[in-house]
Amino acid sequence: MHRSRVYAVLIDTPESEAAKAADFWSAALGVTARPFPPAPEFTTLHQALPGLVMAVQAVDDAPRIHLDIETDDVEAETARLTALGAEQVSQWQECRVLRAPGGHLMCVLPVETDPETFKAQANVWS
């Protein structure tokens, strides 16, 4: 048995435009953009979406938006999603990058939310 939930919506933006994108989304959604010093490629958009994290991520790739799925068992969640048709594309630190049927990227990562919220909101997979 393991659990997972949607954790975040990431606005992946070419590095040269990431600061401009963070300024835009901050003003567009009426929220504060905050740098995240441990990982400077991220700028969080505080409380932009109800119950989810939203952030601009500077990437060396074309613009896209992806979902992060947090889980208490990255191996089991990756196996569940690949059995549903996703393909693992890469591994980045503790995160697995998958491509969903239809072509969209998603990341599977260890739980980031506080444990009580995670347990209350996550789906349980057996």
Added chain:
Amino acid sequence: MHRSRVYAVLIDTPESEAAKAADFWSAALGVTARPFPPAPEFTTLHQALPGLVMAVQAVDDAPRIHLDIETDDVEAETARLTALGAEQVSQWQECRVLRAPGGHLMCVLPVETDPETFKAQANVWS
């Protein structure tokens, strides 16, 4: 004065893969996929995200994810977002398609949520 809020996260998927994508996201997120007969290009993913609509949209284009912004004044919201740096790309029914700085598409559309929820959750722009 007008109001706006994030209304939806749309998983735009090439038409030939849209059914497969809807099946995947439904199973991946543990929610029910429902066709939307008035606009058959949409398959809603019921309660996939807290407080937001999520749907797969069949498109004649590459896979992408975009945000919908609902507003009580499409003209004023479009003007606000273009003043922040977005560019209007097209118009589709009552919706305006904009490209944000950084390259991501977004749609501005008339209020879809019930009026009380919209008023309680929307930002007010003067």
